[in-house]
Amino acid sequence: MNPLKKLLGQTAIYGLSSIVGRVLNFLLVPLYTDPSIFSKSEYGVVTDLYALVAFFIIILTYGMETAFFRFLDTKKVQNQARLYSTSLISILSTSTLFLLIIIVFQQYLADIMKYPTHPEYILWFAWILVLDAVAAIPFANLRAQGKAVKFATLKFINIGVNIGLNLFFILLLPYIIKHDLAFAETAKSIYNPNIGVGYIFIANLIASAVVLVLLMPSIIKINWVFDKVLWKKLVLYGLPLLIAGLAGVANETLDRQLLKYMLPDDTWQSTLGVYGANYKLAVFMTLFIQAFRFGAEPFFFANAKEKNAKQMYALVMKYFVLFVSFIFLALIAYLDIVKGFIGSSYHEGLKIVPILLLANLCLGIYYNLSIWFKLTDKTRYGAYLSGGGAVITIVMNVLLIPKIGYMGSAWATLGAYGFMMVAAYYTGQKHYPIKYPIRTISVYLFTALALASISFWISRGNILVNTALIIIFVLLTLFIEKNTKKNEFKN
Secondary structure (H helix, E strand, O other), X not given: OOHHHHHHHHHHHHHHHHHHHHHHHHOOHXXXXXXXXXXXXXXXXXXXXXXXXXXXXXXXXXXXXXXXXXXXXXXXXXXXXXXXXXXXXXXXXXHHHHHXXXXXXXXXXXXXXXXXXXXXXXXXXXXXXXXXXXXXXHHHHHHHOOOHHHHHHHHHXXXXXXXXXXXXXXXHHHHHHHOOXXXXXXXXXXXXXXXXXXXXXXXXXXXXXXXXXXXXXXXXXXOOOOOHHHHHHHHHHHHHHHHHHHHHXXXXXXXXXXXXXXXXXXXXXXXXXXXXXXXHHHHHHHHHHHHHHHHHHHHHHHOOOOOOHHHHHHHHHHHHHHHHHHHHHHHHHOHHHHHHHOOHHHHHHHHHHHHHHHHHHHHHHHHHHOHHHHHOOOOHHHHHHHHHHHHHHHHHHHHHHHHHOHHHHXXXXXXXXXXXXXXXXXXXHHHOOOOOXXXXXXXXXXXXXXXXXXXXXXXXXXXXXXXXXXXXXXXXXXXXXXXXXXXXXXX
């Protein structure tokens, strides 16, 4: 099979679970932002805690997934079962230690995190993190074996259980109790209105547990061998990725924590709720990027030794930019439709959406460019680049939040990802030069940006005009592709 077609096929399958899942979860946002269900302050709690989950899942997996792929692909490990068991035992051990620490210091952590009356939130999220961390290696093994369908199926089950329980706890049980329907007494024994947004976390916890149970056959049947020498190699390879991952997630989620601690105590939750709800509107951009990452990482490693590998990577970059540019433009053009997914009281934050979309576009390009330091085993550069982005994130947030609130956080996100993208390109050209079609890529990017600016500032809300802008972009890209010779890159 043509390697690019294989990548597209795997991205489609991985993306199906990712896209459908994120879309379905996105469809819960109208429920969460309905003032009759949760207040903006309560939704701010959801935004805050899930931002922390993104941070701690990086710590609990500490680059082990990518290390698993790297050693598997390069044939450095002859016994794949030994690699799998060593990786899994490592994650199991550290996750168990993490859980014990959380249990001991549960109330203390709740006080620090401004949830003194809800220490149970901390424990629930600790369990979610541990379950997801342990599942990471079996999921990585499925990807390594090319079992994309099984991977997607398990992800769908997780999504279905999560969403079903959300609806069960938040809508069905209160409805049965309110209207005194059959099973009302049973519903009352299950439902506690004081838990509130906690039911979102409980649903997630149960869903994660169900998936781990389904993964158990691939866990318990392994030969439990722990190779200390191999483990050291995995950790040494993954440690820079851990640092890079922490810096990366800081770029993505630290703004929530800075908003939380820099804004007044009586406004931070509602402000964070508005910011988090509008951040969700960038979901369709992040969906494609996430799906691409699932398929691309094994693809890049598997084709690293091909003669035309660099040429192939350049083609992947060009088409990636084409797709994300289209998504960026389409979301801006139809923003007045997309905004209907969040409550009207959250629309005050729509001005951050174009900035965040552009930031995520830069991040997607960075993911493509970052393959150079993974292929050359110079993963420390990932830490340097993400660390630089994290510094920009912190400095810009600290400077801008007191002046322009969450708008400052949005600009900080763009600044960080923009820096990482540019820095990854120039360092990559020095250590692992790839002749990207810069001219074509630039045309796609700047055309999408120009048309999106027209849509947002001049023709906003005019569906016909905005659709015409999208058609212009599509026709231009078709013209360029038709007149560009295959494998010809112009800089």
